[in-house]
Amino acid sequence: MNAWIVAACVLLPAGLGPCLWRACRGEPAQRLAGMSLAGVMAVAVFLLVARGVHRTSYVDVALVMAALTPAGTLVFARCLAGGSGQTPQQWRRAGDQGRG
Amino acid sequence: MDVRHGFAVALLVCGMAALLLSALALLALPTPYARLHALSPAASLGVPLICLALALDAGPGRAALKLLFIGALTAVSGPVVTIVIGRTMAREGEQPGGDAPGEPPA
Numbered sequence: 001m002n003a004w005i006v007a008a009c010v011l012l013p014a015g016l017g018p019c020l021w022r023a024c025r026g027e028p029a030q031r032l033a034g035m036s037l038a039g040v041m042a043v044a045v046f047l048l049v050a051r052g053v054h055r056t057s058y059v060d061v062a063l064v065m066a067a068l069t070p071a072g073t074l075v076f077a078r079c080l081a082g083g084s085g086q087t088p089q090q091w092r093r094a095g096d097q098g099r100g
Numbered sequence: 101m102d103v104r105h106g107f108a109v110a111l112l113v114c115g116m117a118a119l120l121l122s123a124l125a126l127l128a129l130p131t132p133y134a135r136l137h138a139l140s141p142a143a144s145l146g147v148p149l150i151c152l153a154l155a156l157d158a159g160p161g162r163a164a165l166k167l168l169f170i171g172a173l174t175a176v177s178g179p180v181v182t183i184v185i186g187r188t189m190a191r192e193g194e195q196p197g198g199d200a201p202g203e204p205p206a
Contacts, residue, residue, distance in 0.1 A: 003109055007116055015119050018127035029189045030132040036181050040142045044150050051154050056163050066170050070177035077188040
């Protein structure tokens with residue numbers, strides 16, 4: 001039991017818990033924040049565990065996670081936006097025209 | 101415990117504090133736009149500090165370079181993801197006819 005393992009054991013419930021709680025409640029676009037932060041926490045946990053158990057090859061898992069988490073969040077945000085490709089200004093203009 | 105390990109543990113404690121504070125902010129802040137602010141300290145301060153601590157503990161070599169690369173990747177992707185989530189939330193809040201609260205994007 002070294003400092004890295006202790007840090008990972010602290011981070012697993014105290015860091016990932018609030019993120020998963022936020023990712024399970026609220027509007028879909030607001031859950032993305034919790035999910036993204038959960039990915040960042042998971043990268044940190046993987047790095048700490050890899051150092052704690054002295055398996056440097058496990059760092060590759062954290063590297064893949066760090067590359068895939070932002071990509072996944074971007075894809076989810078794109079899906080939530082409906083794939084229209086419009087900027088917020090265009091959305092606002094379309095909404096004003098729809099009301100007027 | 102030599103000096104290098106001491107520095108590494110100090111950096112680890114700083115990174116852990118940033119990560120835990122941002123998790124606490126995600127849980128405690130009331131509005132969705134305020135909660136977005138919890139993402140940046142974790143991605144651009146917490147994980148890079150932990151990577152720096154691990155690289156310092158690993159010593160010079162390929163392993164340290166890989167750890168620093170992971171830290172840089174997270175630090176770059178954090179603001180991008182925050183901007184995208186903010187844009188998505190603003191777009192959903194401004195949909196015509198949507199019953200979501202029209203909160204101004206701060």
